[in-house]
Amino acid sequence: MKKRLNRQTLEEAIFKGLAGGAFLIMAAALFFILVTVLVKGLPALNWQMLTQVPTAGYYVGKEGGILNAILGSLYLAAGGTLLALLLSLPIALYLEVYARGTRWANMVRLSMDVLWGIPSIVYGAFGFTLMLALGMRASLLGGIITLALVELPIMTRAMDEVIRLIPFELKEVSYALGSTRLETAMKVVFRQMLPGIVTAMLLAFGRGIGDAASVLFTAGYTDRVPTSLLRPVASLPLAVFFQLGTPYPEVQQRAYAAALILTLIIMFVSLGSRWIAGRLSQNVIK
């Protein structure tokens, strides 16, 4: 009996140690990434990088910055997020208020799962095909549309999860007062899920701004600040990728700085969404 107990405690200790060790390894690896990007990117980061567009000799190490890519990425992600919002909000509301528990709702959710799983490079290839068919060239508009497709399932899923947490009684109360389904959707459900919408938008924005594979085909790349929807536009992930591909160490340094800028934007968005969701959810009835 004594021996058996010892074996049990030994087993317990071994596996607890293993689990703790694995957790430490993963946490360290993930922390290591942030440190690497910070250490490599910070020395190369300066004011000029943030405020200037590339000059003629930028890609062999001359003066300039990546303002074109920063602005381009913000335009692309903001446009894609707004476009995706226009679609995903009615979808989420319809699934909850109009088609709760129907076969059609299940089908829409299934196709959302399918869309969620499609790799962004496939969206890029599809967007490229679409643009060829329409006779468009690589442009801000093409990038925005493709990013909206990438972000649509992310956003809808996030909203769908929030909308389910709304107590059913709240809708019953609204119906009992004689409001229609549309009024319930817009005036009760919409307000209840407002923090969820903001979180979903920021989540999708973060995903969109970091996505390189889909804009590679559809948005192109340019050294100028975007002025029109039909012109090509630069983006931060591609700026990192292209600058890293050059053989000049100075330019590679700037790629690290660009990666740091991108990471900081993502961090900002991620923390911001938590903060906003916390602030807004004070008014939500649970």
Add this chain to the structure above:
Amino acid sequence: MCSEVLAVAYSPFLSWAMLMKQKTTQKDVCYTMRCHKERWGGRLFFFATVMPVALVLIIFVALLLRTRPILEAKSISELLLGQVWLPFQGEFGFFPFIMGTLWVTAVALILAVPLCLLSAIYLSEYSRPSTVALMKPVLDLLAGIPSVVYGVWGMLAVVPAVQKFIAPLLGKWLGSISLFSSDNPTGFSILSGGIVLAVMVAPVIISVAYEVMRTVPFGMREASLAVGATQWQTIRYVVMPQAMPGIVAAVVLGLSRAMGETMAVLMVVGNVANKLPRSIFDPAYPLPALIANNYGEMMSIPLYDAALMGAALVLMLVVVIFNVISALILRQILRRSGQ
């Protein structure tokens, strides 16, 4: 599931039929503005939901149409099993690329799955609530970090580590096994791609596996502990069997993420065509990297664009199948636990 897949295939017709039905059954006439708003609002919202269902079909059909020229010129087995990729001579064999994708994904999962599951167990069963409260935002943040940043990290940290330490050491100890023999001096290899991918999918697998383990009722843990089981025995015989389907789904989710990942892998995996990988230190050329690297020149060579769109189609089908399976399993588990 079969009927649901069929339903997706027929959805445009179905949705039209449903709309017709809606029209004919609602005989009562609207007199007030509110009633009209309600009706048109419903229709508008409904059309928004047609969009995702139709989009699945449209993407599939569009890629299939673009792939057709090469499907007419060559047989499917010739394409999928062909080993030579020479677009200028009209040779389009996907086999090395498919193998490249499989190798990198396999290495990533072998590295990631044990570590992630043990981490999830630690977070769910052993750790203090404050650790979880700290790790959750970090995991969310890491899941959101762009793949190109992971790629930069891979080039800065993983590739040199593989080149200078891992490849020489493993080559010395286990070089007689062809899986670990190394004749690639650069470090841009399957192993580098696998390590970067493993770290990329880790936040996803850990957080999904954690959620699934939390759905196991606490009463079951207490019952097990009350009859004298140790904590590990409780995990091993009570929590794990309950959570198993969800854990499988978490891993499959990670797998499909890893397969479709483009930029991070592209930057560290070497991208050498026409060579079947034999060891984890060989370079490879996965499907997404093939598409991303060649889109610029594909319009100038006959059948080249069709071949690349075919690659996108193959990738999409494989990834979507895995993803839907895992999504269906996960949805059922999380619904059953009442979340």
